[in-house]
Amino acid sequence: MAQIFHRSTNFISRFSLFSAVFVAGLALTAILGLARSPYSTNQNISRAQPVQFSHKHHVGDDGIDCRYCHTGVETSAVAGIPPTKTCMNCHSVLYADAPYLEPIRDSYRTDKSIEWVKVHRLPDFVYFNHSIHVNKGVGCSTCHGSINQMPLVFQASPLLMEWCLDCHRNPEKALRPLEPVNEVFNMDWKAPDNQAEIGKQFAAERHIRSTAELTSCSTCHR
Amino acid sequence: MIQHRSHIYGVIGEFESPEQLVHAAAKIREEGYRYYECYTPFPLEGLPEAMGMRRNMVPLITLIGGLVGGLGGFGFQYWVNVISYPMNIAGRPLNSWPAFIPVTFELTILCASLSAVFGMLALNGLPQPHHPIFNAPRFSHASSDRFFVCIQARDKKFHLEATARFLQGLSAHHVSEVQDD
Amino acid sequence: MDDMSENEFMHGRKHDHEEHEDSSRVEDHSEECAPDPTVHEHKLDLAAVRAKLRNHGGKQYWRTLEELSDNPHFEELLHREFPRQASEWDESVDRRDFLKLAAASLAFAGIAGCGNKPEQLIVPYVKQPDGLVLGKPRFYATAMPFGADAIGVLVESHEGRPTHVAGNPDHPSSLGSTDAITQASVLNLYDPDRAQTVTNAGEIRTWQQFLDAAAAAVSRSKTVAGASLRILTGTITSPTLAAQIQSVLKLVPGSKWHQWEPAGSDGPREGARLAFGRYVDTVYRPEKADVILSLDSDFLASGPGHIRYMKEYYRRRKLTSPSDTMNRLYVVEPTPSVTGATADHRLPLRASEVEQFARALAAKLGLGGSGTLEGAAQKWLDAAAADLQKHRGASLVVAGEFQPAEVHAIAHAINASLGNVGTTLNYIDPVEANPVNQLDSFSELCADMDAGKVDTLLIFGSNPVYDAPHNFDFVSKLTALKKSADPNKQERKVGTTIYLSTHFDETAEYCDWHIPESHFLETWGDARAFDGTVSVIQPLIAPLYRTHSAFEVLAAFTDKPGVTAYDAVRDRLKAAGTGDQEKFWRKTLNDGIVANSAYPPISAALKFNPASLPPAKTPSAGQIEFIFRPDSNVYDGRYANNGWLQELARPVTKLVWDNAALVSPKTAENLQLAQRAAARGGEHGQIITNVIDISLSNSQVTAASWIVPGQADGVVVLPLGYGRKNAGFTGSNKGFNAYMVRTSGALWMASAGSDIIKKTGEDYPLACTQYHFQMESRRKILSAGTLEEYRKNPSFAHEGDEQPSKDISLYKEFAYPGYAWGMAIDLNSCNGCNACVIACQSENNIPVVGKDQVMRGREMHWIRIDRYYKVETETGDPGGPDYDALANPETFFQPVPCQQCENAPCEQVCPVGATAHSAEGLNDMVYNRCIGTRYCSNNCPYKVRRFNFLRFQDWETPSLKLIRNPEVTVRSRGVMEKCTYCVQRINNVRIEAEKQNRPIADGEIVTACESACPSEAIVFGNANDKTSRVSKLKAQTRNYAILGELNTRPRTTYQAAVRNPNPELEKA
């Protein structure tokens, strides 16, 4: 009888068998990686805004406190986007007729809201509360990154559930001193070397809830 | 002729019945040949013994596969429920080991079976669509109703004519040489 | 709303101005990713509108709608888009399904990572209202006017969207609780079917055009002789509105004010006049009464002050130890009401026999007159009479709203003779601004219309075309033509008809002008509560559409149409105040009531002797008695388009989406009426019943029959409020219209031979959420006993208890060191009034699924109220042949929310851990993790889990988006949902407490059901805190867990019901 297959098919067939398995594994890893990549978490994308508002300028250079605009951050679930009025407090005087501030003035005149583009988007079924984090000493920059160096704000953290859990499992690493000076709103705060123990100490003083409580489903989902 | 030896894979002989092949296989071994192989349409009782084969590795591989699957399976479940994300489910303990048994068992079977099959294929060097033996003219009968034996050229006792004669002596039909292209 | 000035914010009137973060939550990735862009593709027109709406923040938002509503295309669009989505879920195929398919397949392909979500916009305020903190709800006190009462409420508002109604603790008629209808009233605000623009003969008109028409009418009445203005209203208790009407009457010569309320209470009114020679209102004090006798009165669940009465009544039934005492309630009634079902003694009598009973009782108590009842009834009466006498001054006799004047007069006489006046009840001046015999008043109007004396007719607060007695034939009155000089010119007898109502309903069709009416959450106003207290009605949101209040409409007929209701109310109330008027006004707004404005008790001299009554006419035996009653949910029909109320199971019958002619089991047998559970849905959904024709008072109606255990034999109850032709998408063409056979001669009761009832031979499927009423001797489901038993054996609830001991398990118990949330439900205080059910629905964004889905057994209520009869019958079905057992069964109600088991069977079987225990012992349900295997529901012994079998939520209708509670995820298709003790409320309170580093105080967290419950039957709290109210209740001997033997260890436990029967009658 005659050969049906050429000698080379021996190698080809074995190789393809192995590569099939290999490729499958590779694909899985790729997908899991992709899900964590900035591509799907929307990290590091600065969004064009109706007014190119620069946090770098206002926070970094002028040193305006976060709470001046984001008034709800200590009391409410949402930090809150400031009303046009807040802008006008200064800009009715400063740069009062700068062309690039026209949308602000226009909004104020016509009583039409400015439509900012949302940067940090949690899924709608996640109930994050700013006030409790701020009050317990979790700093803004812990999640939002160095806002004071962002001309246009972008999302610094992945905002994935595993990322949230990481902190809810050991909060002490994120707790900052509240007195003598409240470091929560300090954009340049760096954790000291002894953060581990002082973090534990803070957690105790501020009655941070146990990991079991902080990782219960209904803590964030309702 | 000598210079052609490299192109010859071996000499093949054909038998009518299993008994003849088994008997022949034993004889060839007594003759001192080592590199020879029998080809049959179905497994023959006694042939492995006649060819002096020893127990093979497949069972061991399977055992290892099974152990890996089982231990890995339980370990994984323990890690998930006790270490990775401990949750109070229905007031059951974190390590509800009785509930982890079914998955452990299934994984044991799965891994054992996979390693049995792929172990067997690997040891047999399959897949191997191309093989010199297929050059043998009447070899298609090997998967139907004939029983073949092939003494390979690499055997140091191999000598084309002598070996061919020897096979005919064992009352093999259609003794012919197999080209190794 | 353009006139809205900055300072009005302080009075709680605000733009709708929502930040997207707080818009209602969407839970399903696949929902989020795919459909949005495609929506535009398919629904260009509507999408455009939506886009427009989206791009207008604040004030603009609503003005846009109005602008749009001016163009007929949009009208048409609304009518095409809204009704289809409105409230009721619709099975038909539509494009959305294919979007879903797209979404599904996308997600299937694993592209659902939602990597690039469509951009979302944040639309902040331009000028943020003072005191408003984004993301924090605000609460405002206002009141819901209802008949001769106003129910004080606190309304929760999220960025200007009223989302939830709760009782106002400072308000006399609420005391912090509400009822089902009040809870559901917020849905009416967002009803997509509401009328949105002024129309004349169906053509859209501007407000100004109406003002001109009104002015014309006024001038006509001044010039043309006899051409008069008539105003037809419902019952009005608002001083401001009444004053406005009076000023119109003063201005316009020959004008008259008529009143008609189909479920109005002429009985009490005339009864008072019979007894005292004048109109007085009666205010009861159940709290002070040891023995109460109700003569066909449902005073706990309907009528002025019922919420307060329920509170007071049940405060006398709270038990902490066997030594405590309880009040005792006797009820005589033709059909089981919420009040009667849970009474200690209940005597089913036909409505007409109630008067005989009253006369006999009066005789028995020696007030003259004579009369006896036969056999058992007389024995019952004797016992009751003796009991009443034993508690002179601490007893109370209450006559039913729908009983004739005589019964009321007798009740007054009895109360007087028992010395109850001043202790268990008071008389006050009428709360109504202008009490009249409404039937007479309405008849007069009709007569004048016939006589052509009416030039302009203004109607509001009433829907006469639908609910007038059919012998009045009101339609013909509106359309009748009159002979005129010029024969080929047709003229109507009634010149101009103007109608103000929320919907373009039956009456609107026959009126020239239709003015869309504002919801009470959109208007300024005031109203008197049942005790006379003046309550302020303040708007929480500017009118969603171009709607107007009765006040504004009336203003059109005065010389100063400019005056706004706000100014009027403000001036009137300020005037009422003393000292700093501004401060007083602020306080009034804050409290929702004008401090001590309640009417003082008056001494009404009894000018009545039962003996003087002419002998009562007794309906010949063998006749069938038809009685008309307002429906417990849609009332007289005004709530017919409210999906929440339509899908709310009637307390006793458990029927939804329909009304039915109610008959007793015995009567059903006589009439050969049968009913059976259908193959699909069955006992939990669909019951097939016989259809009957009723030809009464030369009119006819076709109704589905329904068998009600405990109803008096020979009585057929015809619930009002259904069979509406033009109520809107949800309410139209449901059930049968009992008004069709209701005549002015027999408003509440008509009797005729049984031959007027004919079986049509057809069957009709009724949606019934609980058909089977037996406990099948499963004692540990609902435990009940008598006060005597309780005293003899305080732990009677644990007879034959199979509750396994804590150490039975091989596993060691999980510890709950922190808070351990738990709930206690006192069955002794529950009478199935349903307030909790709607409160839960409103708080937790629970969808309405529609009759078809309910009939498949898929209703979504997180808390259901089970109704059991304490009898053993063969089938456990009312349709069964056990007439005697079901003649007058003891009835019990049991609210069943998720029991929050510590060993939750549901959690163990969930393959993805979508339901798990929180560290505080909550049985968390994570909607976004659920893949919908329904295994948890199968394994739930209490069957309290609800599944979104289809896409029940309405994602499209803009107005319905506004009602959602942003604190709670909106569940999508294919997801299991259930009660989690209002975890959103728990979390919010906990967060506040933690910010202050303090523990949560007892009573700080109030679940929606708890806050609504008028009888305070539901108590929530921390079971680890031994001093908390809930722990104390759980410590009682009456405390038990449903199906405790399953060792599920529920966190929700029940206190056994204890009835307080009269030993005398027990012996008998």
Added chain:
Amino acid sequence: MSASQPPIDSPEIRRLTPVLAPGHTYSSVTDKISAIVLTRPISLGWLIGFVLAFSVFGVLNIAIGWLITKGVGIWGINIPIGWGFAIVNFVWWIGIGHAGTLISAILFLLNQKWRTSINRFAEAMTLFAVACAGIFPLIHTGRPWYAFWMFPYPSVMGIWPQFRSPLIWDVFAVSTYGTVSLLFWFVGLIPDLATLRDRSTTKLKQIIYGMLALGWRGSARHWHRYQSAYLLLAGLATPLVLSVHTVVSFDFSVAIVPGWHTTIFPPYFVAGAIYSGFAMVITIAIPLRKAYGLEDFITMRHLDNMAKVMLATGLIVAYGYFFEFFMSLYSGNKFDVFLVHQRLHGPYSPFYYALILCNILIPQLLWFQSIRNNVIVLFLMSIVVNVGMWLERFVIVVISLTRDFMPSAWGRYSPTVWDWATFIGTMGMFVMLIFLFVRVLPAISIAEMRELVAETSEEHK
């Protein structure tokens, strides 16, 4: 065969009927079986049957498409009956699968010669049944596009499947069962694929079968390892097949629902599975041997043995029913007692009596030789048993749910047209696959038949 022999099923030799008609040689079996695939032209009957089955399979696809579009609400399920046809069908199909593995694995270990000619298509049946079964757990979820959450992979949510849930056990059991059955089947096929490769006439067939045969050349050393691998697979598949239906029964026995929560389920589910499985094998074998004239290979002996197995497992199932009753009544648990009452007198009692008739009463006829050897009757009986076993699952899954603990929550279930479409659709898929199988692969293991020839020839000596 030669005329000298008496007809194959004449009474006197029936008891001696061999598992292989005499007179066959290595080449004859090889020719006869491989011819079905290689040379035999597509018959009209096959074509019609296939087209029919394929169109029914189309119905399944429509039904699933609509399901994804609208949601599981298109089915008859509700609260309290959360599981309806989907789970009933799942259990039924899985059960049917069991016979294949049992025949090929357990009978192999027990060295039963008569398995040889039926194991190949029995295993194929297993695979196809498992494929049908596998559809249901997936589509019965409310959000099938998230069903992958049931597999353990490191998700960005940082959470894992809940391993205490029997549904997760199912995922592992069924997928393992599918994989192992496939391996077992394929390993068995390798030598036959080689045969087909060597005998096929066209280049295309040579290449296809050649690839699949992996270059098998029947070398003695290969056979040596091959046999131990096959033996091991059989050894592993045996406990597996028992575990799979045990795990399926856990779906119910682990729950607390009265009528589900009973310890007797595992054994009696397995018995039931084998029962229905053998019924299905007979249902397929009888038409198959007729259509392709395989009476020599699938002899009356096979049918007789399978009938006996059915009888035996049927009795075990009957014992299970009896004990379910006995334990309920004996335990005195009020819910279980009530359930017994429901089955006998409740609204669904007709189903229960029908199931007793199909699964217990009618099969008793199998005690009679004449019935066992009457091909037509046996075929009909196998159908009856299939129906009966489906009814059993319906009684267990649905009826138990209609009336459980809270009388206030009692309800009823009736399937919608979509329930039926999905169920019947899977049957179409099953039949379609069987049709394809007999056309492209040897329905009987040629290699093993050769062994049989060898053995029987020894016997004859």
